[in-house]
Amino acid sequence: MTDDPRVGDLGEGQILQAILARLGESRAEVGPGDDAAVLATPDGAVVATVDTLVHGPDFRLAWSSAYDLGWKSAAVNLADIAAMGARPTALLVALAMPDDTRLSFVTGLADGLRDACDSLAPGCVVEGGDLTVSDTLTIAVTALGVLGGRPAVLRSGARPGDVVAVAGDLGAAGRGLALLFARFRSDDGTPVPVDADGLDRGERRDLDAQLRPEPPVRAGERAASGGATALMDVSDGLVLDATRLADASGVTLAIDSSSLGGDPASALSGGEDHALLATFPSSRALPDGFRAIGAVVERMAEAVLVDGHTHEGRGGWDPYSDWDAARG
């Protein structure tokens, strides 16, 4: 199809041009086209993070469209910037793809990147990147952000007496992944395209949370200005990430499962939620979008207690010990 060429039949310049046409206008001092981007950091600090989506362990092309992948690769990085109490300002996108990738795939990915930024972090734009050939489709996104004159909110500041709170959904993305594995594979385990017709509203929501997540990016800055003592992204399951926050702060987090909605098991151990976990002094009103799920107490043997007990369920997701290619 000459209408939709393979990237291997195009020059790097042509591919770049097609991508740049899809992205919003640069807001940087120096945007795409030079050796590097130059971004304003008015308060003398920049927040920076990188996260990679890899074909196989992180996504399947039967389940995720190019648009979904662009969206998700932006969203998960925007969430990490938010988790410092910062506002995302720019993405750099390193795209490595097989040379039989269609140009429409690349432009779909660019559309997803742009729309995720516009929707979740208005003002944030793709300001640079890199194109490479690879046997494995890989999207590494670097996100940069600014703090607005405030200090970053770390994982280590939670104090006994603080309220534990979250913004964003817990559990849906993990349920969505389980749904994909349970319902959208052939008999031999191969992923097959999603037919949403047979899904009820809750299942569709779970699938959306997995494939096109909407982390509460703006709640990061609200947490910082609302006095958060600690803040982090919940990406590997609430219990595991709460343990990390508790360990960094030298406290114990006591979580009340009745505050976790109708499916507390998924909320506790789901993974890929990209919710924000925060602690606030009990004297402060919770910022918009946050809800209380527990309290910070003096450090005990356990870093996290659920309803006063050790959590016995699955703790969360480790990409090295948990991923099994044979699963499909």
Added chain:
Amino acid sequence: MTDDPRVGDLGEGQILQAILARLGESRAEVGPGDDAAVLATPDGAVVATVDTLVHGPDFRLAWSSAYDLGWKSAAVNLADIAAMGARPTALLVALAMPDDTRLSFVTGLADGLRDACDSLAPGCVVEGGDLTVSDTLTIAVTALGVLGGRPAVLRSGARPGDVVAVAGDLGAAGRGLALLFARFRSDDGTPVPVDADGLDRGERRDLDAQLRPEPPVRAGERAASGGATALMDVSDGLVLDATRLADASGVTLAIDSSSLGGDPASALSGGEDHALLATFPSSRALPDGFRAIGAVVERMAEAVLVDGHTHEGRGGWDPYSDWDAARG
């Protein structure tokens, strides 16, 4: 070998710990361990770039050690920061690797990253990153830098009458790649390990330039403070990159091949040099490390002239149209 476990048999935390032990001490306001790094940008601007090395198109494990790969993945990104007239301050490293990768490979890579920073850009440290499983070993490095109060030096500022100058080697890295393809493949084209015993001193130097490049990173800041009107990294061959600078500036670059050393053909079209190409007002003395190779003239039909003529040789390297997996 339990002495050298596969990363697939370790948890993410164990791999991270082994990497962090190899890297220099963080110099960031917030270094590795939180959701994102926070870096100081004293003059209110940050320079940011990303470049990816992919197993296959960008390197072969028969030819490059883990240390070489760490070194090169840092070096090529440090060069892009230098090419803005900036000083590199931090790297973020997104590492995607097969789960049968040995831990010693990961630590070797970390050693190479650290030593390249220490040698080429003292003060620059790996301040964050990401680990993922992938069928294809992929190293995406984001480099960040600061401008020291000066404006960035773009590709677009060259003016007729300026001197064209370069810092760093031109041609050796391309010759080194040709040497690998010519001498270190088996009969069926498979790369075989390099035996340096049969190489003369010049060939060893070429190989080093290809596998462990030493771009003149500190010359970037010297160019900026020395009045450079335009500056860029030469990564795809001098003629191709000079064309880009000429087009961005709306001028023609007239290059004198007698200034290009003993192998002008390689210097003009080599690729992966990571030299710095700059233009300076003729009234200024060239900063340390730069040598004149020509002059900027009013724009003509050709963007680049070599000894007054159109360059007829190979122009440079395009990762999409030039890469052929079947080559070996």
